[in-house]
Amino acid sequence: MKAKRAVTPADILLSAGVFAVYLPYVHARGYVIPSVVLGALSAIALLGKKRFPVPSLVICLIFSGFLAVLLKRSYPATPADLVALYAVGRYCGRGTALTTAIATLILGFAVAEISKNVPSYNFQNLGTLATVPFAVLAGTWVRTQRTYVLGAEERAERAEREREDEARRRVTEERLRIARELHDIVGHALMSISVTSSVSARFVEDDPKAGREALETINTVSNSALGEIRRTLSLLRGIAEPLKRPGLGLADLDELIQQSRTDGLPVTLHESGRRTEIPAIVGFTVYRIVQESLTNIKRHAERVTKVAVTLTFTPDSLDVAVTNDGDPVDVVDRGSYGLGIQGMRERVVATGGRLNTTALPGGGFRVHARLPLKEARP
Numbered sequence: 001m002k003a004k005r006a007v008t009p010a011d012i013l014l015s016a017g018v019f020a021v022y023l024p025y026v027h028a029r030g031y032v033i034p035s036v037v038l039g040a041l042s043a044i045a046l047l048g049k050k051r052f053p054v055p056s057l058v059i060c061l062i063f064s065g066f067l068a069v070l071l072k073r074s075y076p077a078t079p080a081d082l083v084a085l086y087a088v089g090r091y092c093g094r095g096t097a098l099t100t101a102i103a104t105l106i107l108g109f110a111v112a113e114i115s116k117n118v119p120s121y122n123f124q125n126l127g128t129l130a131t132v133p134f135a136v137l138a139g140t141w142v143r144t145q146r147t148y149v150l151g152a153e154e155r156a157e158r159a160e161r162e163r164e165d166e167a168r169r170r171v172t173e174e175r176l177r178i179a180r181e182l183h184d185i186v187g188h189a190l191m192s193i194s195v196t197s198s199v200s201a202r203f204v205e206d207d208p209k210a211g212r213e214a215l216e217t218i219n220t221v222s223n224s225a226l227g228e229i230r231r232t233l234s235l236l237r238g239i240a241e242p243l244k245r246p247g248l249g250l251a252d253l254d255e256l257i258q259q260s261r262t263d264g265l266p267v268t269l270h271e272s273g274r275r276t277e278i279p280a281i282v283g284f285t286v287y288r289i290v291q292e293s294l295t296n297i298k299r300h301a302e303r304v305t306k307v308a309v310t311l312t313f314t315p316d317s318l319d320v321a322v323t324n325d326g327d328p329v330d331v332v333d334r335g336s337y338g339l340g341i342q343g344m345r346e347r348v349v350a351t352g353g354r355l356n357t358t359a360l361p362g363g364g365f366r367v368h369a370r371l372p373l374k375e376a377r378p
Contacts, residue, residue: 022079035067090139289322295340317371319369
C-alpha cells in the first residue's frame with residue numbers, strides 16, 4: 001500500500017499549483033515574505049497527504065491559521081486546507097473523515113470567535129466554511145468509486161481464474177478418460193494377441209489350418225485395436241465425438257465374449273430382467289467393465305474352468321457381474337496391478353454407480369457394478 005502512495009510527479013505539480021495560487025492574494029494583502037514562507041511550507045506538507053493525510057491536514061491548518069491572522073482572512077479556506085481535507089476523505093476511512101470534518105468546522109468557528117483578525121462566520125460568509133465538508137465528501141466519493149472499480153476488477157480476475165481452473169480440470173478429466181480408454185484397448189488387445197500367438201506357435205507345424213486361423217485372429221484383434229486407438233487419439237485433435245457418446249455398448253458384448261472364448265476362456269453370458277433402452281454411457285461402461293475383467297482373468301488367473309458374465313436389468317439400475325473360479329497368479333509388476341480396477345471404478349463413479357471387487361473363498365474373483373439408469377439419462 002505504501003508503494004502505491006509514494007509521491008509522484010503529479011503530487012509535486014499539485015503542490016506547486018497550490019503555492020502559485022497564494023502569490024496574487026498575498027501580494028495584494030502585503031506581508032509578502034512571511035506569507036510566501038507559510039504558503040511554501042503548506043505546499044510541502046501536501047506532499048505527504050497520501051501516506052499521512054491527517055498529519056498533513058493538521059500542519060496545513062496550523063500554517064493557514066497564521067496566514068488567516070496575518071492577512072485577516074477567513075479560516076480555514078486556503079487551497080492547501082481544501083486539498084488536505086480532500087486527501088483525508090480520499091485515503092482515510094469514513095469514520096476518520098467524518099471526525100476530521102467536524103473537528104475542522106469546530107476549529108474554524110473557534111478561531112474566528114477568538115481572534116479579532118479572523119472574520120466571524122455569519123450568513124454572508126458561511127459558504128466559505130461549507131467548503132470543508134464538501135472537500136471531505138469529494139474525497140470520500142472518489143474513494144468509494146475507486147473501491148468499487150477495484151472490487152469489480154478483482155471479481156473479474158477471480159472469475160477468469162475460476163474459468164481457467166475449470167478448463168484445466170476438464171482437460172485433466174478428459175486426459176484421464178483417454179488414458180483409461182487406451183489402457184483398456186491396448187491391454188485387452190495385447191493379451192488376446194499374446195494368448196493366441198502362444199497357441200498358434202504350438203499348432204503351426206502340426207496343424208497349419210489352426211495356425212492360420214490363429215494368425216487371422218491376431219490380425220483381426222490388432223486391426224480392431226488400432227481402429228479404437230485412432231478413434232480415441234482423435235479426441236486429442238477434436239475431430240471425434242466425446243467419450244460421453246461412445247459407439248461400443250451392450251450390442252458388442254457377444255463379439256467380445258466370442259473373442260475371449262477363442263482365446264481359451266470358458267465364458268458364458270447370462271441376462272435376467274427385462275432389457276430396456278439404456279443410456280449410451282451405461283452401455284459403454286458395461287462393455288469396458290466386462291472387457292477389463294476378462295483381460296484381468298487372462299493376465300492374473302490360472303486354471304480357470306468357468307467365467308460367468310451376468311447382466312441384471314431392473315427399472316432403475318443395471319447390474320453387471322463377472323465371476324471366475326481361477327487361482328490368482330503371482331504378480332510381478334504390482335504397480336500396474338490395480339490400474340484396471342481403478343479405471344473401472346472411476347468409470348462407474350462417473351455414471352453415479354458403485355463397484356465392488358471380491359476375492360471368493362476357495363479361489364476365484366468377482367467384479368460387480370451397479371449402474372443407475374435414471375441418473376445417467378441425458
